Amino acid sequence: MERIDQIESIFDKREAPTTPVVSPAVIKRLPRYHRYLGELLRMGRLRISSAELSRMMNVTASQIRQDLNCFGGFGQQGYGYNVKYLHSKISELLGTTEGFRCVIVGAGNLGRALAATHMFERRGVERVAMFDNDPRVVGTQIHGLPVYHVNSLAGFCREMKIALAVLTVPKEAAPEVVDMLIEGGVRGIWNFANMELDVECEGVVVENIHLGDSLMKLTYEMKTRTGESK
Amino acid sequence: MERIDQIESIFDKREAPTTPVVSPAVIKRLPRYHRYLGELLRMGRLRISSAELSRMMNVTASQIRQDLNCFGGFGQQGYGYNVKYLHSKISELLGTTEGFRCVIVGAGNLGRALAATHMFERRGVERVAMFDNDPRVVGTQIHGLPVYHVNSLAGFCREMKIALAVLTVPKEAAPEVVDMLIEGGVRGIWNFANMELDVECEGVVVENIHLGDSLMKLTYEMKTRTGESK
Numbered sequence: 001m002e003r004i005d006q007i008e009s010i011f012d013k014r015e016a017p018t019t020p021v022v023s024p025a026v027i028k029r030l031p032r033y034h035r036y037l038g039e040l041l042r043m044g045r046l047r048i049s050s051a052e053l054s055r056m057m058n059v060t061a062s063q064i065r066q067d068l069n070c071f072g073g074f075g076q077q078g079y080g081y082n083v084k085y086l087h088s089k090i091s092e093l094l095g096t097t098e099g100f101r102c103v104i105v106g107a108g109n110l111g112r113a114l115a116a117t118h119m120f121e122r123r124g125v126e127r128v129a130m131f132d133n134d135p136r137v138v139g140t141q142i143h144g145l146p147v148y149h150v151n152s153l154a155g156f157c158r159e160m161k162i163a164l165a166v167l168t169v170p171k172e173a174a175p176e177v178v179d180m181l182i183e184g185g186v187r188g189i190w191n192f193a194n195m196e197l198d199v200e201c202e203g204v205v206v207e208n209i210h211l212g213d214s215l216m217k218l219t220y221e222m223k224t225r226t227g228e229s230k
Numbered sequence: 231m232e233r234i235d236q237i238e239s240i241f242d243k244r245e246a247p248t249t250p251v252v253s254p255a256v257i258k259r260l261p262r263y264h265r266y267l268g269e270l271l272r273m274g275r276l277r278i279s280s281a282e283l284s285r286m287m288n289v290t291a292s293q294i295r296q297d298l299n300c301f302g303g304f305g306q307q308g309y310g311y312n313v314k315y316l317h318s319k320i321s322e323l324l325g326t327t328e329g330f331r332c333v334i335v336g337a338g339n340l341g342r343a344l345a346a347t348h349m350f351e352r353r354g355v356e357r358v359a360m361f362d363n364d365p366r367v368v369g370t371q372i373h374g375l376p377v378y379h380v381n382s383l384a385g386f387c388r389e390m391k392i393a394l395a396v397l398t399v400p401k402e403a404a405p406e407v408v409d410m411l412i413e414g415g416v417r418g419i420w421n422f423a424n425m426e427l428d429v430e431c432e433g434v435v436v437e438n439i440h441l442g443d444s445l446m447k448l449t450y451e452m453k454t455r456t457g458e459s460k
Contacts, residue, residue: 027450031443042325058428095449107404109343116339119442123449143303182358187451190445197260198288209441213261215420218437219325219353220257222393224433 022093026067030090032057033067037087038105038122049080096124101161106168107132107147110192114166115143126147128160150177157184164188171195252323256297260320262287263297267317268352279310326354330418331391335407336375336398337362340422344396345373358390380407387414394418401425 022030036057038123040048050068054061068081071089091097102125104111111130120127132148138149148156156162157180165186169177174193181189181204188205191197197206252260266287270278280298284291298311300318321327332355334341343359350357360377362368368379378386386392387410395416399407404423410433411419418435421427427436 006341025305028447030450031440031446034446035440035443042347049400078419093450094446095451095453096446098449098453100449101451109339109346113339113343117441120253123442123445125445125449139250164448166329187455188448193370205448205451207444207451209444210261210265211347211439212353212438213265214439215349215355216261216264217258217324218418218420219328219330219355220323221325221435221437222330223328224326225417 014173019051022070026070029067034087034090034094037083037090039089040083045053045083048083055082074230094123098163099124099126100163101128102164102166103153103157103162104145104166104168105131105132105150105153105181106130106166106193107134107137107142108168110228111166111168112142114168115145115191125164128162129156131156150180153177154180154184156184157181162186162188166190166192168192168202175219235345239253248324252300256300259297260324260331264317264320264324267313270313271317275313277310278313280367283311321354324353326373327401328393329354329356330393331356331358332394333358333383333387334360334375334384334396334398335362335380335411336360336396336400337364337367337372341396341398342372345375345423355394358392359386361386377420380410383407387411387416392416394420396420396422397427398422 030046030181036053050061050064053059053064057064068086096222102120104114104127107115107130111132113128115130127145130142130145131150131153132147133150137147140147157165162184163186165181165188166219167174167177167181167189171193174191174195174197178189178197182202186204189207191206191208194210195214265281280291280294280318283289283294287294298316301316309316326408332350334344335356337345337360345357345360357375360372361380361383362377363380367377370377387395389432394415395411395418397404397407397411401423403450404421404425404427408419408427412432416434419427419437421436421438424440424442426438
């Protein structure tokens with residue numbers, strides 16, 4: 001038995017993904033690298049030095065080398081980074097090649113705004129449908145997405161293998177919708193409902209967006225800056 | 231002359247605001263405290279202990295005491311915090327009592343969604359108007375806000391003493407609009423244009439919103455979590 005265990009453990013190692021181990025601090029910074037590298041790609045740039053990337057991104061070159069060198073030795077001295085390779089490696093690491101399917105729950109102003117962007121497809125997320133409880137929008141299409149009644153949410157998610165849900169419903173409706181999403185087997189919730197969800201224990205990942213917090217950060221900075229200049 | 235300088239410096243000290251000195255790390259966490267304390271207020275709660283706030287916010291009680299005790303001795307052992315006092319102190323510190331006036335530039339889906347929220351007024355920011363270059367919307371009202379042509383932006387900002395601008399125009403249009411805002415004397419930009427603005431040198435504070443980065447953080451977590459559960 002011990003030998004079989006050993007063999008299995010060798011297999012485990014062979015089957016392990018080749019994505020590098022990256023610290024949480026670096027992960028947090030990767031979407032920004034991804035954005036800049038995407039811009040460079042669209043501009044037709046093939047290579048970029050850490051010094052130039054440093055100037056563009058307003059980060060020290062040594063920070064860039066620390067952050068990106070864990071992806072392998074493609075940032076060699078004097079050659080710079082291969083933009084396409086680095087962009088695709090970061091894409092893969094961040095989950096954009098997983099083919100996650102997504103629904104938007106809530107067809108109000110914010111839901112409509114999100115339905116209109118190209119943000120999802122650019123990150124490998126496929127939007128499939130929207131859900132609402134307002135009879136005036138159920139049965140219509142918004143920016144090409146069909147709008148269904150929220151009563152059918154759980155069944156739809158299960159049947160269509162929806163991995164990700166965008167939550168733009170009013171705060172009061174959020175808990176009930178979250179129960180439906182969990183029942184539907186959704187694995188990630190992008191939460192704009194202005195309340196913090198704590199469902200990680202159910203195996204669901206939540207990313208809370210609090211625009212109001214960001215607005216207050218701005219007014220604080222404005223207030224402080226004015227104080228200085230007086 | 232020296233004595234006059236001394237007297238002036240005494241005046242400076244007397245006129246200094248009584249707001250406490252708070253570290254940047256604490257400032258970053260304050261909007262979240264503000265949000266929870268606001269909820270408690272609406273529920274009619276007058277006092278709360280650090281232990282209960284800790285459970286609500288999923289932060290250690292010692293962290294809460296460290297963060298909030300700099301506001302003064304109103305978190306005494308056994309009495310808990312005075313919710314209203316703490317909420318108003320944090321409001322004031324974050325700039326919500328400054329009466330900043332604001333315009334939304336860009337009357338697309340996101341601009342409309344932001345025009346529909348109560349987020350601004352709740353944080354003491356007064357929305358005054360929207361701006362766009364589309365003749366189909368210029369001259370109309372969106373959620374009660376008049377829409378003017380972007381050509382009149384700089385003059386309007388100067389005349390109406392606009393302090394804050396929300397930028398929801400396409401990325402390509404952003405630099406030109408930012409020039410108009412600086413000309414108009416705007417002091418803060420809440421930037422949804424999906425490009426990073428670097429105008430802080432002009433004395434303008436910028437808060438960049440990158441929803442796409444947040445989406446990628448979510449897909450990364452989903453990918454990682456799934457890997458673990460396999």
